[in-house]
Amino acid sequence: MSKTSWIVxxxxxxxxxxxxxxxxxxxxxxxxGKNPRLSEIEKEALxxxxxxxxxxxxxxxxxxxxxxxxxxxxxxxxxxxLDEKDLKGLIEAAxxxxxxxxxxxxxxxxxxxxxxxxxxxxxxxxxxxxxxKAVGVTATVRKTAAGAADRIALVQxxxxxxxxxxxxxxxxWLYGLSGDAKASIYALDLKGNVGxxxxxxxxxxxxxxxxxxxxxxxxxxxxxxxxxxxxVATGVxxxxxxxxxxxx
Numbered sequence: 692m693s694k695t696s697w698i699v700x701x702x703x704x705x706x707x708x709x710x711x712x713x714x715x716x717x718x719x720x721x722x723x724g725k726n727p728r729l730s731e732i733e734k735e736a737l738x739x740x741x742x743x744x745x746x747x748x749x750x751x752x753x754x755x756x757x758x759x760x761x762x763x764x765x766x767x768x769x770x771x772x773l774d775e776k777d778l779k780g781l782i783e784a785a786x787x788x789x790x791x792x793x794x795x796x797x798x799x800x801x802x803x804x805x806x807x808x809x810x811x812x813x814x815x816x817x818x819x820x821x822x823x824k825a826v827g828v829t830a831t832v833r834k835t836a837a838g839a840a841d842r843i844a845l846v847q848x849x850x851x852x853x854x855x856x857x858x859x860x861x862x863x864w865l866y867g868l869s870g871d872a873k874a875s876i877y878a879l880d881l882k883g884n885v886g887x888x889x890x891x892x893x894x895x896x897x898x899x900x901x902x903x904x905x906x907x908x909x910x911x912x913x914x915x916x917x918x919x920x921x922x923v924a925t926g927v928x929x930x931x932x933x934x935x936x937x938x939x
Contacts, residue, residue: 696828696829697754697755697764697765697766697767698764698765698767698833698834699751699754699755699758699760699761699763699765700758700760700761700834701726701728701729701763702837702838703836703838704718704732704763704764704765705728705735706837707765707767707838707841708732708736708741709735709838710842711838711841711842712739712741714767714841715736715765715766715767715768716741716766716767717742717744717765718733718741718742718743718744718763718765718766719743719744719745719746719751719763719765719766720732720733720743720745720762720763721745721747721751721763722745722746722747729762729763732763751764756831758831767833772828772845772847773817773844773846773847774846774847774848775846775849775854775857777844778846778854778858779857779861781816781844781846782816782861782863782884783861785816785884787862787883787884788884788936789816789863789884789885790816790887790929790932790936791815791816791817791818791858791886791887792810792817792818792887792889792925792929793818793819793851793865793887793888793889794806794818794820794825794889795825795851795888795890795896795897796890796891796894797820797825797826797891797892797921798824798825798826798891798893799826800829800831800832800835801831801832801835801922802892802921802922803820803825803826803828803832803836804831804832804833804835804836804837804839804840805835805836805922805925805926806889806921806922806925807832807835807836807840807845808835808836808837809922809925809926809929809930810839810843810925810929811838811839811842811843812839813930813933814933815843815929816844817844817846818843818845819846819847819848819851819854820845820846820847820848821847821848821849821851822847822848828840828845852900855886855888855900855904858886859903859905861884862884863885863886864883864884864905864906865885865905865906866881866885866887866888866904866905866907866908867888867889867890867896867900867901867906868887868889868896868907868908868909868910868924868928869890869908869909870909871907871909872907872908872909873909874906874907874908874909875908875909875911876908876909876910876928876931877911880935881931881932881935881936882932882936885932887928888900889924889928890921892920892921895918910924910928
């Protein structure tokens with residue numbers, strides 16, 4: 692099954708045409724667009740046999756829902772998100788080197804998009820997101836992720852705590868990031884089957900999520916800020932794992 696949605700913005704549409712053209716159904720472009728990158732996108736789409744329609748600014752604004760569209764949008768038939776039943780196959784295929792990112796209730800689409808972009812860059816095995824009390828994969832998420840949303844395995848689960856327990860049963864060691872933890876993330880061994888669990892913008896990890904993790908850790912900060920933005924913390928944590936695994 693697939694789900695039709697809209698991708699907006701130059702980078703997001705260009706990335707979809709480059710990395711997943713099979714799921715792009717049509718491109719809408721502003722009549723008065725004079726950006727040379729729009730011309731490149733139009734040529735790429737037509738070369739791939741994808742229809743290009745010229746529309747007015749109001750039509751693009753209606754599609755984008757407030758996201759900055761930069762004069763272009765694409766109707767995209769995204770593959771359906773994975774769910775809990777897919778976890779076993781994903782972890783087993785990683786052959787003892789799974790790197791899982793779990794996002795517990797991220798509400799801001801820009802933050803989720805940035806997290807997905809970091810996850811794709813770090814070569815994660817999969818990203819887990821809950822169905823409820825969290826932002827979905829919206830047009831803003833896709834634009835911020837710059838194509839990453841369609842290059843990684845996204846697993847959307849109904850019960851996050853249950854999914855975490857399943858990961859543990861599959862041999863994944865779960866580390867939750869918390870500003871109150873005493874242990875440093877830099878003291879961990881992140882070279883095996885590892886899941887990094889981060890909470891939402893307002894309250895961090897929910898109580899049950901934190902209790903389900905094997906250990907809570909923190910990112911040491913010598914400055915006077917209490918915490919990092921979730922997307923920044925995600926990047927720091929993932930690339931510490933990349934460093935340890937010798938993938939940099």
